[in-house]
Amino acid sequence: MTTKTLMKDPLNLIVIGAAGQGNVQISLLIGDALVRKGYLVTFGQTYGATQRGGSVTNYVRISKEVQCSPIVPEGRADIILALEPVEAMRMLRRYGNPDVITIVNSRAIHPIDITGGQAEYPELDELLDAIKRLSAKAWVINATEEAQRLGDPILANVILTGALIGSSTLPLDKESLEPLLQERFPKAFELNMAAFSRGIELVSQ
Amino acid sequence: MPDIDMDAPGTTLLLMGNEAIARGALEAGIGFAASYPGTPSSEILPAIAEVAKRRGIYAEWSVNEMVAMESATSASLAGIRAIASMKQNGVNVISDFLANLVMSGVGSGLVLVSCDDPGQRNSSNDQDTRPVAKWLDIPMLEPGDFQEAKDMTKWLFDLSEELDTVCMLRCVSKISHTRGNVKLGELPRTEHKVNFDADNRQRGRGARRHDLLHQKLDKARERFESSPFNRYVGPDKAELLIITCGSCWLHSQEAVRILNLEDKVGILKLGTSWPLPEKFVERHLSKSQKILFVEEIDPFVERSVMELVANLPSTGQHPTFYGKRSGHVNAYGELNPDTVIKAITTIMGLTYQPRDIEYEKEVEALSKSYVITRPGTLCPGCPHRASYWAIKNALRLDGRNGFITNDIGCYGVGPTAAGFFVGRNGYCMGAGAGMANGFGKLGQFSFNQPVLAACGDSTFYHAAIPALIDGIHHHSNFILVVFDNGATAMTGFQPHPGIGETAMGEPARAVSIEAICRSMGIRVEVCDPFDFKNTTATLLDMMAMDGDVRVLIMKRECELIRARREKPPYRVYVDPDKCIGEACGCDRLCTRLFLCPGLIWNKKTGKAEIDEIICSGCGVCVDICPQGAIIREAT
Numbered sequence: 001m002t003t004k005t006l007m008k009d010p011l012n013l014i015v016i017g018a019a020g021q022g023n024v025q026i027s028l029l030i031g032d033a034l035v036r037k038g039y040l041v042t043f044g045q046t047y048g049a050t051q052r053g054g055s056v057t058n059y060v061r062i063s064k065e066v067q068c069s070p071i072v073p074e075g076r077a078d079i080i081l082a083l084e085p086v087e088a089m090r091m092l093r094r095y096g097n098p099d100v101i102t103i104v105n106s107r108a109i110h111p112i113d114i115t116g117g118q119a120e121y122p123e124l125d126e127l128l129d130a131i132k133r134l135s136a137k138a139w140v141i142n143a144t145e146e147a148q149r150l151g152d153p154i155l156a157n158v159i160l161t162g163a164l165i166g167s168s169t170l171p172l173d174k175e176s177l178e179p180l181l182q183e184r185f186p187k188a189f190e191l192n193m194a195a196f197s198r199g200i201e202l203v204s205q
Numbered sequence: 206m207p208d209i210d211m212d213a214p215g216t217t218l219l220l221m222g223n224e225a226i227a228r229g230a231l232e233a234g235i236g237f238a239a240s241y242p243g244t245p246s247s248e249i250l251p252a253i254a255e256v257a258k259r260r261g262i263y264a265e266w267s268v269n270e271m272v273a274m275e276s277a278t279s280a281s282l283a284g285i286r287a288i289a290s291m292k293q294n295g296v297n298v299i300s301d302f303l304a305n306l307v308m309s310g311v312g313s314g315l316v317l318v319s320c321d322d323p324g325q326r327n328s329s330n331d332q333d334t335r336p337v338a339k340w341l342d343i344p345m346l347e348p349g350d351f352q353e354a355k356d357m358t359k360w361l362f363d364l365s366e367e368l369d370t371v372c373m374l375r376c377v378s379k380i381s382h383t384r385g386n387v388k389l390g391e392l393p394r395t396e397h398k399v400n401f402d403a404d405n406r407q408r409g410r411g412a413r414r415h416d417l418l419h420q421k422l423d424k425a426r427e428r429f430e431s432s433p434f435n436r437y438v439g440p441d442k443a444e445l446l447i448i449t450c451g452s453c454w455l456h457s458q459e460a461v462r463i464l465n466l467e468d469k470v471g472i473l474k475l476g477t478s479w480p481l482p483e484k485f486v487e488r489h490l491s492k493s494q495k496i497l498f499v500e501e502i503d504p505f506v507e508r509s510v511m512e513l514v515a516n517l518p519s520t521g522q523h524p525t526f527y528g529k530r531s532g533h534v535n536a537y538g539e540l541n542p543d544t545v546i547k548a549i550t551t552i553m554g555l556t557y558q559p560r561d562i563e564y565e566k567e568v569e570a571l572s573k574s575y576v577i578t579r580p581g582t583l584c585p586g587c588p589h590r591a592s593y594w595a596i597k598n599a600l601r602l603d604g605r606n607g608f609i610t611n612d613i614g615c616y617g618v619g620p621t622a623a624g625f626f627v628g629r630n631g632y633c634m635g636a637g638a639g640m641a642n643g644f645g646k647l648g649q650f651s652f653n654q655p656v657l658a659a660c661g662d663s664t665f666y667h668a669a670i671p672a673l674i675d676g677i678h679h680h681s682n683f684i685l686v687v688f689d690n691g692a693t694a695m696t697g698f699q700p701h702p703g704i705g706e707t708a709m710g711e712p713a714r715a716v717s718i719e720a721i722c723r724s725m726g727i728r729v730e731v732c733d734p735f736d737f738k739n740t741t742a743t744l745l746d747m748m749a750m751d752g753d754v755r756v757l758i759m760k761r762e763c764e765l766i767r768a769r770r771e772k773p774p775y776r777v778y779v780d781p782d783k784c785i786g787e788a789c790g791c792d793r794l795c796t797r798l799f800l801c802p803g804l805i806w807n808k809k810t811g812k813a814e815i816d817e818i819i820c821s822g823c824g825v826c827v828d829i830c831p832q833g834a835i836i837r838e839a840t
Contacts (some may be wrong), residue, residue: 018579028219028384035219035386042455043219043384046326055579066462067350069455070383071541073463075560086577093572097560110805110816111579112622116797117806122575130571134564144818153818 005171006039010063012072013170016091017083018055018109022157026081027058029161029184033176034062044070055087062170079169080135081160083143084109085127092134102135103163103203104128105156107144139163139203146198155195162199174200210256212392220387222354222380226318227252228387229358230288231260233314234395237280238264239273241667242696243292244327245381246320250290251699254708261397266699266708269634269667270295274302274317278371281315283401286362290318293332294613294633298668300337303371307341308414310369312401314362317343317373320381323501324539327378329613329633331537333503338373338479342418344425345373345479346434349454351385353476357434359390364428368421375478377501379452379539422480429477430485437489439471445552446493448486450475450506453499453540460545464557470549481509487517490524497548498528501540527552582623585803586764586821588690589616590623591734594799594829596657596686597625598737599744607655607748609686610644612637612669614661615695616688623800628659635660635668638685642672645681645754655748656683663693663701665718676754677725684747684755687718690763698766722756734759735825764821773822775837777803779813783834786811791831799829 013030017023024045031043044059061068077095080102082088088104106128113119132138141163147155158181165172177196185192209228211218220228227249230238238257240250254264263280267273270291277287291299296319303317319337322328338345346361348354358374365372429435438458439446447470449457454474461470473489475481490496490510498507507528514523529536533548543559550557583590593616600607611619611631619628630640641658660669665687673685693699700706705715722729730747732740740759747755787793795813796806803820806813813834824837 031219031384035217040386041219041384044379045382066458067352067385067455069459069542070379070385070452071456073459073542073546073559075565086575086579089572089575093568093576096564096568098564109819110802111577112582112800112802113580114577115802115805115816116800117793117808118797119577120808121577127575130575134568134571 006062006064007169008078009065010061010068011078011170012076013060013062013079013081014072014077014091014095015058015060015081016055016087018087022154023056023058023083026157026161026164027060029177029180030164030170030172031060033172033180034170037171037176039064039171040067042068042070046071055090057091079103079164079167081164083156083160085124085131086122088131089127092131096134099136100134101167101169102131102138103160103167104131104138104140105143105160106140107142107156139167141199141202143199146202147195150191150195150198155192158192158195159199159202162196163203164199166200166203209252210260210392211389214389214391217386217388219384220351220355221248221382221384222348222351222376223248223320223382224252225351225354225387226290226358226374226376226381228389229355230316231256232355232390232392233359233362234286234393235288235362236262236285236395236397237277237287238262238290239267239276239287240290241267241270241273241295242663242693242699243295244696245322245378246290246292246295246318247696247699249318250708257709261395264708266701268702270298271302274299278306278311278315282312283399284313285397285399286314288316288318290320292328293319293321293334294329295319296334296337298634303337304341306371307343307418311365311371314365315371316358316361316365317371318358318376319373320376320378321502322378324378329631331502333501333505335375335478335505336503338375339505342422343371343373343479344368344422345375346476347375347450347478348380349451349474349476351380351387353434354380355387355390357476364425367428368425370418370421375451377451426480426482429480429482432477432482434476435474435482435485437471437473437492439492440468441492443471443493444469445471445495445497445549446489447472447497447499448475448506448510449473449499450478451501453501453545456540456542456545457499459542460549463542464546464549464555466549475506478506479509481506481513483513486510486513490514494522494524495552496524496526497533497552498526499534499540499545499548502537504529504536580622581618582800582802583615583618584764584821585801585819586768586823586825587615588734588759588761588764589618589688590799590801591737591761591825592616592686592688592740592759593619593624593627595734595737595740595744597627599741599748600627600655602741602745603655603748605653605655607657609657609659610637610640612659612661612664614664614688616659616661619659625798634664635672637664638669638672641683641685642676642681645676645683646679648682658683658685660685660687661693662687662689662691662703662718666702666716670721673722673754673756674725677727680752681754682752684744684757687756687758689718689758689760692763692766694763694765698763719758727753728755729758730756731758731760734761735823737828764823768821773840775822775824776840777815777820777822777824777826777835777837779815780834780836781810781812783832784812785832789832795826795830795835799826801826
């Protein structure tokens with residue numbers, strides 16, 4: 001099910017979410033797995049705001065030949081994995097292109113001016129439609145709800161990691177991530193593996 | 206965190222630049238590491254501390270950068286290789302010591318690591334520390350990738366010993382805080398032999414020592430001429446020559462690749478940026494008549510090369526320089542591949558279209574209506590929100606136009622909506638206390654506004670004590686408010702002297718802020734900021750007592766630390782029958798003003814709600830609702 005080589009070189013994955021959502025964990029897991037497979041990986045980050053509520057962007061750049069800049073150049077994302085719908089749109093605005101593949105968690109995180117009622121969050125269905133229009137292929141996944149069903153909303157990250165692997169966009173398969181999940185979550189491996197597998201299933205449906 | 210003392214030479218790991226620096230220090234056989242937390246430098250010391258015991262190393266979070274640098278110097282003088290790491294602001298803190306240290310020698314290798322934060326994403330300023338190296342004659346390297354972050358650190362210890370002077374590594378956020386492939390080298394088994402030669406005086410006398418320092422710098426320049434950290438890639442004759450260093454080396458290569466200009470544009474990558482290897486640079490200057498400088502933040506290499514060219518015998522046409530002076534590259538903030546592409550295409554008269562133009566139009570049109578801003582705020586359950594709430598209310602009730610001078614840390618949001626706009630004039634560590642102390646001395650000019658100073662617990666030890674003593678001595682009139690959340694929270698919960706544990710996880714004697722303040726004979730109060738009523742009343746009472754220094758310690762643990770240890774204390778929800786929405790007259794106090802991300806306004810029902818996934822269950826919001834509509838149930 002998985003491509004064993006890079007679709008292109010360098011391959012640019014962007015993982016984006018609101019600060020505190022754990023998007024760094026996903027990127028690290030993927031980055032470590034790729035380095036073990038012999039790729040040159042550059043993993044960069046930019047922060048919107050340091051404290052909770054700001055957005056955090058992770059750039060994972062994969063190559064067989066060069067150590068890339070930690071920042072993806074404009075219009076050059078190949079895969080966008082967004083933990084939040086508005087953040088997916090923010091990334092498409094700067095890095096999108098007609099070939100981009102997007103995986104987005106449909107759960108909205110409201111910034112404080114929206115929770116406070118001074119601004120409005122966009123109509124979710126319209127936003128998700130726009131994301132699909134701007135992507136060659138897009139998967140909308142309710143990872144937070146799926147995670148709650150498995151017992152803990154924190155598992156949303158692992159579900160989305162599963163979805164990313166299931167999307168066959170990276171030169172990684174389920175087996176290459178399994179030992180890393182075991183190392184990261186020695187106490188709750190089974191639960192994390194269940195979440196990971198659920199993520200793979202969700203993009204295969 | 207990856208296993209940075211993995212004894213497997215040749216293995217490649219995905220390391221953060223800061224971890225690579227720590228690994229380089231281990232490969233150099235260091236015995237002593239000291240630091241004060243500050244983004245983007247904060248990961249170096251913990252990476253060393255984690256393996257310190259098993260490798261026979263001493264590692265500490267010092268009370269401030271000055272103490273870190275001084276301690277590391279002592280270790281060096283006693284024959285132990287030592288590293289002191291800090292962010293750009295820390296280098297300002299140590300500058301007096303450093304300016305004297307350079308006039309003397311070192312013992313074993315002594316390395317200063319400065320991690321600059323171009324664009325000040327996590328800093329109070331956008332400052333380049335490289336001019337310090339030039340100002341104080343310190344040999345300095347700048348890593349251009351992750352492997353170099355490790356290799357340069359290791360080599361700097363040898364260089365420091367060879368030259369008998371402190372050496373500096375200048376890193377930037379996009380190396381320190383990003384990750385890439387690093388191939389591990391050998392780890393030595395170092396037996397540290399300690400001896401300080403008590404008969405040894407500082408070498409040389411007076412200004413002679415300055416001359417000696419210049420000789421050391423000349424020797425460094427010679428060594429840099431053949432350094433593998435400097436190299437040229439590109440054609441023999443180039444239409445454009447880029448001179449670059451640091452993470453801009455990666456951005457520049459990428460820009461040239463994207464534009465397919467490998468056979469037209471050459472890149473001269475400098476790793477030894479002070480002193481410049483003049484002969485090496487001179488040899489490559491002839492590659493092109495057009496030279497573009499790409500570096501973050503100041504035109505440091507740019508000016509140094511211009512100085513160099515000015516001193517060359519005039520043999521024909523002078524090259525044209527492009528960079529910060531010409532406006533092709535910003536002299537502030539962070540750069541990226543796109544900024545380099547823009548500079549190259551402007552100079553060479555090329556056009557560059559990053560993506561399909563129809564797509565560009567569509568994405569602009571759609572994103573305009575869908576992309577919203579995401580302002581930062583304090584975390585759900587943060588005790589600082591409660592502290593600021595009490596301060597805001599007390600200042601309003603007092604009615605004399607009082608204010609609180611700001612400081613560095615999570616409570617730095619004081620001047621924003623998240624701090625209810627009460628904070629004023631934040632500068633640097635400890636400046637909150639220093640500024641308040643100054644305002645508090647203006648009584649003879651009929652200054653009568655109440656003055657409060659913000660100060661974190663870690664900041665108190667770092668830099669607030671002298672201002673406090675000065676204020677007491679001079680009868681200044683202000684209240685020092687210590688936001689004591691039991692951690693250096695902003696930079697990742699590092700321990701400080703108030704906490705009973707060291708960086709190496711050893712038990713330590715906690716130095717009490719309250720005891721220090723009480724020992725000075727002033728009024729000291731301790732409040733739980735979650736107790737709004739008592740905190741506000743105490744503040745009002747302290748403000749009424751004009752004419753002396755007073756200290757209020759707002760004591761409550763950082764919510765993120767509490768949440769790691771135990772489950773939420775409460776389940777919090779809004780009773781929809783009690784919340785009467787806009788009819789209340791509170792004007793959405795909970796969601797519009799208090800600004801906890803866990804409180805949300807439901808436009809459809811016209812009532813407040815709790816987002817149970819975000820809510821930390823602290824329950825403090827129960828006390829702000831005038832209708833008693835927010836309910837907490839013990840879990």
